[in-house]
Amino acid sequence: MMMILGIPAPLLFGQLMLGVVNGAFYALLSLGLAIIFGMLNIVNFAHGALFMLGAFTSWGLLNYAGIGYWWALLLAPLIVGAFGVVLERLFISKLYKLDHLYGLLLTFGIALILEGLVRNYYGSSGLPYRIPAELQGAQDLGFMIMPNYRGWVVLAALVMCLITWIVIEKTSIGAKLRAATENAPLVQSFGINVPRMITLTYGAGVALAAFAGVLAAPIYSVNPGMGANFIIVVFAVVVIGGMGSILGSIITGFGLGIVEGLTRVFYPEGSATVIFVVMVIVLLARPAGLFGRAH
Amino acid sequence: MADAPMLQVSNLESWYGESHILHGVDFNVQEGEVVTLLGRNGAGKTTTMKSIMGLVGRRAGSIRFKGEEIVGLRPDLVARRGIAFCPEERGIFASLDVTENLMLPPRIAEGGLDIERIYTLFPNLQERARSPGTKLSGGEQQMLAIARILRTGARLLLLDEPTEGLAPVIVQQIGRTIREIKALGFTVLLVEQNFRFAATVADRHYVMEHGRVIDMIPNAELEQNMTKLHEYLGV
Ligand SMILES: Nc1ncnc2c1ncn2[C@@H]1O[C@H](COP(=O)(O)OP(=O)(O)O)[C@@H](O)[C@H]1O
Numbered sequence: 362m363m364m365i366l367g368i369p370a371p372l373l374f375g376q377l378m379l380g381v382v383n384g385a386f387y388a389l390l391s392l393g394l395a396i397i398f399g400m401l402n403i404v405n406f407a408h409g410a411l412f413m414l415g416a417f418t419s420w421g422l423l424n425y426a427g428i429g430y431w432w433a434l435l436l437a438p439l440i441v442g443a444f445g446v447v448l449e450r451l452f453i454s455k456l457y458k459l460d461h462l463y464g465l466l467l468t469f470g471i472a473l474i475l476e477g478l479v480r481n482y483y484g485s486s487g488l489p490y491r492i493p494a495e496l497q498g499a500q501d502l503g504f505m506i507m508p509n510y511r512g513w514v515v516l517a518a519l520v521m522c523l524i525t526w527i528v529i530e531k532t533s534i535g536a537k538l539r540a541a542t543e544n545a546p547l548v549q550s551f552g553i554n555v556p557r558m559i560t561l562t563y564g565a566g567v568a569l570a571a572f573a574g575v576l577a578a579p580i581y582s583v584n585p586g587m588g589a590n591f592i593i594v595v596f597a598v599v600v601i602g603g604m605g606s607i608l609g610s611i612i613t614g615f616g617l618g619i620v621e622g623l624t625r626v627f628y629p630e631g632s633a634t635v636i637f638v639v640m641v642i643v644l645l646a647r648p649a650g651l652f653g654r655a656h
Numbered sequence: 657m658a659d660a661p662m663l664q665v666s667n668l669e670s671w672y673g674e675s676h677i678l679h680g681v682d683f684n685v686q687e688g689e690v691v692t693l694l695g696r697n698g699a700g701k702t703t704t705m706k707s708i709m710g711l712v713g714r715r716a717g718s719i720r721f722k723g724e725e726i727v728g729l730r731p732d733l734v735a736r737r738g739i740a741f742c743p744e745e746r747g748i749f750a751s752l753d754v755t756e757n758l759m760l761p762p763r764i765a766e767g768g769l770d771i772e773r774i775y776t777l778f779p780n781l782q783e784r785a786r787s788p789g790t791k792l793s794g795g796e797q798q799m800l801a802i803a804r805i806l807r808t809g810a811r812l813l814l815l816d817e818p819t820e821g822l823a824p825v826i827v828q829q830i831g832r833t834i835r836e837i838k839a840l841g842f843t844v845l846l847v848e849q850n851f852r853f854a855a856t857v858a859d860r861h862y863v864m865e866h867g868r869v870i871d872m873i874p875n876a877e878l879e880q881n882m883t884k885l886h887e888y889l890g891v
């Protein structure tokens with residue numbers, strides 16, 4: 362068997378693959394958080410719960426309406442994104458004039474309520490969601506066996522990150538978004554409906570979380586706590602990448618997934634904490650994060 | 657003056673939170689005029705402009721634009737009526753390049769300058785099209801801030817201290833630009849500290865003090881009123 366640094370190659374690459382898959386979720390989730398933070402100036406603590414809601418929505422679509430994975434990939438983000446729009450209009454928008462802390466508390470409360478409601482109706486043990494037929498099986502790459510679905514998750518996340526990046530950096534809608542992130546009142550005084558833009562931005566960030574939730578449904582069991590498990594690491598990713606940086610979120614998300622995977626190979630005891638160790642080091646050396654601009 | 661003024665501000669009061677800043681501001685601007693607001697630092701000139709745009713917390717009194725009341729409107733709706741604002745701090749966006757900055761304000765009506773026209777007025781902006789907005793010199797940023805609102809079709813332009821902190825050559829260039837804008841039929845409300853500059857572009861001057869307009873001087877009578885003006889402005 363091929364060995365690399367004394368480690369069997371399939372083990373090394375297998376863990377690396379797992380790391381990249383986790384990284385894909387970190388990237389999608391922290392990207393949404395970054396967009397929301399840039400525009401609304403709140404840390405969206407409900408992000409994990411909305412990710413979970415995305416997974417549950419795809420489960421519900423299948424079990425109550427017979428709508429399968431591919432449609433769910435489109436519909437669940439739309440449904441949960443629309444729910445985000447309602448949340449923003451009804452609750453979050455009332456807090457913009459107050460300290461950031463209130464937005465954080467509110468979204469934290471929303472997360473607890475959503476998780477509690479789902480737990481109440483579906484229990485905490487987790488519901489199965491099958492990998493779609495087209496993506497079952499695995500590829501033998503020689504140095505490792507790659508499950509098709511995991512490859513798909515990484516590809517889909519990369520494409521979604523790329524699309525989001527292009528929209529923000531290369532289109533006129535993105536220019537409005539960037540400008541409003543810098544100086545919202547001035548952008549509004551040019552005749553742009555900034556409050557509506559803020560609402561839609563929140564909806565889009567939430568839709569990204571839900572998209573990640575659908576991708577996650579066949580990998581992790583669909584359960585009320587699945588978002589909470591992720592979101593703590595994702596906040597660390599956001600802090601490391603630099604709050605509000607789009608490219609930073611993507612690169613840091615994938616990068617830290619890989620770091621975590623490698624740690625699982627070489628020092629398994631450290632794999633649960635390595636991201637937080639990186640966070641502490643980055644905070645000490647570069648408080649604004651790797652890609653963040655100091656304010 | 658048979659026509660109703662393009663902009664009629666009456667008894668305008670404004671607050672930032674609890675601080676009462678404007679205490680009943682009255683003035684008007686006729687279509688096609690260049691009118692300045694003069695006054696010492698802190699007199700309330702910027703606040704007057706922000707109040708017109710809907711950018712202060714609370715307003716009372718009346719702001720009529722083309723005969724319609726706009727005092728309660730949100731900033732984007734004020735802009736859509738045909739007023740454009742160029743702020744004192746210029747408001748060039750660092751994360752946008754020059755072209756993106758230029759194209760940011762949406763067209764709200766016919767009658768704006770097209771992009772070729774703008775590049776003829778401001779050739780530097782074309783050369784620097786791909787640079788980040790804030791990499792431009794102060795003068796170029798000011799040009800960009802003015803150019804940006806000429807595209808939109810707004811016919812009333814509020815320019816807050818466009819010459820502040822700029823070298824004399826650039827100030828002259830901005831003076832030329834304002835005269836060209838006027839010749840194109842735009843109406844301009846201009847805030848200035850530098851009344852010598854104001855005299856080269858304006859038709860009338862209002863003097864503000866402590867959140868009120870205290871005097872109006874036609875440009876033709878500026879010389880006779882020099883002593884008074886020096887007193888008002890503390891120069
Ligand atoms: N955002 C603000 N909050 C509270 N007070 C302000 C604010 N901006 C300006 N002021 C106060 O309002 C008064 C008028 O300011 P301003 O309109 O900027 O004056 P000017 O433009 O004539 O120099 C000043 O006393 C200033 O301190």
Ligand SMILES: [Mg+2]
Pocket residue numbers: 701702703744
């Ligand atoms: Mg001022």
